[in-house]
Amino acid sequence: MTRRFVPIVLTSLLLAGPALADDLSQNADGIAYHYVARVKLDFIASTGVVYGYLTAVSGVNSTQALFNGTPSEATAYLTFRADIKFQVLPGNGGIVPTLVEAGTWSVYYTASPAHSWDQPDTFSNGRVVAVMDRPVEQFSTYPTFAINAGAADVRSSSLFRLGGQVINWRALIPRGVVDVTSGSPVALPGSTATSPIFAVAGYGLAGR
Numbered sequence: 001m002t003r004r005f006v007p008i009v010l011t012s013l014l015l016a017g018p019a020l021a022d023d024l025s026q027n028a029d030g031i032a033y034h035y036v037a038r039v040k041l042d043f044i045a046s047t048g049v050v051y052g053y054l055t056a057v058s059g060v061n062s063t064q065a066l067f068n069g070t071p072s073e074a075t076a077y078l079t080f081r082a083d084i085k086f087q088v089l090p091g092n093g094g095i096v097p098t099l100v101e102a103g104t105w106s107v108y109y110t111a112s113p114a115h116s117w118d119q120p121d122t123f124s125n126g127r128v129v130a131v132m133d134r135p136v137e138q139f140s141t142y143p144t145f146a147i148n149a150g151a152a153d154v155r156s157s158s159l160f161r162l163g164g165q166v167i168n169w170r171a172l173i174p175r176g177v178v179d180v181t182s183g184s185p186v187a188l189p190g191s192t193a194t195s196p197i198f199a200v201a202g203y204g205l206a207g208r
Contacts, residue, residue, distance in 0.1 A: 032172050032206040033057045035080070036073065036199075037181075038117055043194045047085050050105075051123040053115065054078040057162075058172060058206075065163025073115050077162060080107045081124040082134075096141040102134035102150055107169065109160045118190075130157040130169035132177075139181075146198075147182045175207030 037052025053076035060066060067075040085101040110126030132152040139148030153176045157169035181202030188197045 030206060031058065032177055032204045034201075034203045035179075036201045037080075038120075038188075039183075039198045039200060040120060041086070041196055041198075043196075046087060047083065049081065049083055049120050051081045051120045052079065052200075053123070054080070060163060060165070062163055065165075068113050073117060075113050076115060077109055077111075077113060078107060078129075079110065079113075079115060079123040079126065080105060081120065082106070094143050097138055098141070100137050100139060100148075100150075102137055102152075104155070105132040105134060105152060106130070107132070109162070127160070128158070129160045129167070131155045141185050144185070145182060146185050146200075147180070149178055149180050151176060151178050173204070173206045177204045177206055179204045 033054050034056040035052050035054050037050060039048060039050050041048040053073050054066060055071070055076075056063070057066065057078070063071060066077055068077060069075045082103060082105040084103060087099045089097045089099060091097075106124065106128050107130040108124055108126035109129045113126075115122040131154070133155045134150055134152045137148065137150040139146065139150075154170045154173060160167050179202055181200050183198055183200035185198075188199055191197045
């Protein structure tokens with residue numbers, strides 16, 4: 001079952017999307033950002049870490065503004081990370097539901113990024129520009145895919161510059177965000193039976 005368990009919890013953090021100006025808060029509904037992430041689990045402790053990077057942000061029209069060089073996880077200026085707890089529930093036919101204590105999600109800005117999927121800590125060594133609170137949520141794993149939707153509110157944020165613009169994370173999602181994440185239930189190379197790693201991707205919908 002471990003190979004068919006994908007906590008798409010990352011629907012987070014991950015996120016809370018940044019905003020480029022306070023006047024954006026008047027039109028903050030719609031997709032606030034897109035992201036790519038990984039989920040590394042520990043089935044013995046029932047804990048995990050979700051980490052990744054933002055690939056697009058509403059109001060930032062230049063892809064290059066989000067990366068220091070060729071776009072990839074290694075060069076992303078904006079990353080996120082969350083430490084989670086989870087509980088696998090009894091299966092329902094071919095569906096495996098899982099409850100997740102998503103807790104706090106942090107978003108980081110790194111001026112000179114050098115992130116590596118093999119080192120989750122590299123996604124959380126920048127300056128914290130936003131902290132999100134997420135309630136308990138459920139994600140579901142199917143035979144061929146997994147999907148999750150999780151809500152988050154901004155606890156705190158600080159201004160930073162991106163592509164010559166001053167970014168205010170709270171202004172883009174003043175009424176919170178819902179992240180929709182999906183991925184494959186097949187564990188990535190380097191996984192073990194008790195510590196699988198999964199690839200996920202998704203987007204954040206700003207509250208209205």
